[in-house]
Amino acid sequence: MNNAAPDIFSTLSPWTMVGVMGLLGSAWALSAWQRLGVGKELLWAAARATIQLGVMGFLLGWLFRQHQPFLLVLFLVIMILMAGRFNRKRGAGIPHAYWIGVISITVATVVTLAWMLMSGLVFWRGESFVPIGGMIIGNAMNAVSLALNRLRSEVGQREDMLLAMLALGANHRQAMRSLYSSVVRSSLIPTIDSLKSVGMIHIPGITAGMILAGMAPLTAVSMQLVVMVMLTASVTLSVSTAVLLAAPHALVFSQRIEE
Incomplete structure (x- = not known):
């Protein structure tokens, strides 16, 4: 082998x-x-x-x-700021979409990496810290983009209902609360389906790469499980944060009531 x-x-x-x-x-x-x-x-x-x-x-x-922790963190910060640009494109029409994406991805990255550092699964070395951080940022970025896109779609489809709630005295956050669960669930479908089907329908990239590199299959799948659970948790954190931050600002059409 x-x-x-x-x-x-x-x-x-x-x-x-x-x-x-x-x-x-x-x-x-x-x-x-x-x-x-x-x-x-x-x-x-x-x-x-x-x-x-x-x-x-x-x-x-x-x-x-370089072996400099500061440079490793700076590198991930730059990646997060660049990821926010993709979220701004998908969330076009939602005010502050860029910063909503940046904050959501930052929350997911900090919480997930902190837990993995404390658990000893990641070390302050570029060979482990940067690749793991990059995976978290990339998956969180994609999930936040899905969430913002779905949020815009849901607002468009339920415009009459939301307008009625606002007319009856509800504020923006109260009106949008009815959309939270559906937007979060739909945004997590790809991640949850991947977690359900891993090892049964497809062999993920990490497992395949480690096996091709000569590592024992059991070791490869163990690392894959850790990564899949890590990504599922980080994606859930990022999507939930993004929806909570973006939903009140998605009611751009509410200005019609004031007119």
């Missing part, structure tokens, strides 16, 4: 990457043939991911050699 990793990863070469990009080209061809309208976005996303991962590889190599 320990000899598997060199044999597998020795096959990676520039030509291998060209072949992988060919797979993306087939997806682009299908989009063009059926006029799905996602071909340009696929190519742009792939090009952007290639550049970003290349830069990330060099940056992490430098960061891991």
Whole structure:
């Protein structure tokens, strides 16, 4: 088992990457043939991911050699601030969507990393602190984007009911409370479904990567379980915080009553 990793990863070469990009080209061809309208976005996303991962590889190599906790925290802070930009796009129309995303992701990241540091599952080393923090931030960002998008949709669908509640004297937070549970539940569906199906329907990336690297399967799945539970908890924290912060500000149409 320990000899598997060199044999597998020795096959990676520039030509291998060209072949992988060919797979993306087939997806682009299908989009063009059926006029799905996602071909340009696929190519742009792939090009952007290639550049970003290349830069990330060099940056992490430098960061891991510094052994400075302050730099590790600063790196995660920058990632959170950048993640807020994606949340602002998905939450367009909701006031303060950027800062709602930043605060929600920060809460999830701080609470989750603090618990893992105290439990001894993560150490103040770049090799563990940054990758785990990055996973938390990335998953929290996606979940908050789903929550903000769903919140806008729910407000649009229930506009008459919410307007009636406001006309009867309810404030914004009281009117929006009826949407909290449905928005949170719908935003957590991908995360909860992944937790339910892990090991039965799909083999997650961490497990597959560790096995390919030559680690024993039982050790790999144990680490995967820790990560899945960690991500589920952090996503729940981020979504709940985002909904509590954003819901009162989502009633932008309430100004009609005052007019």
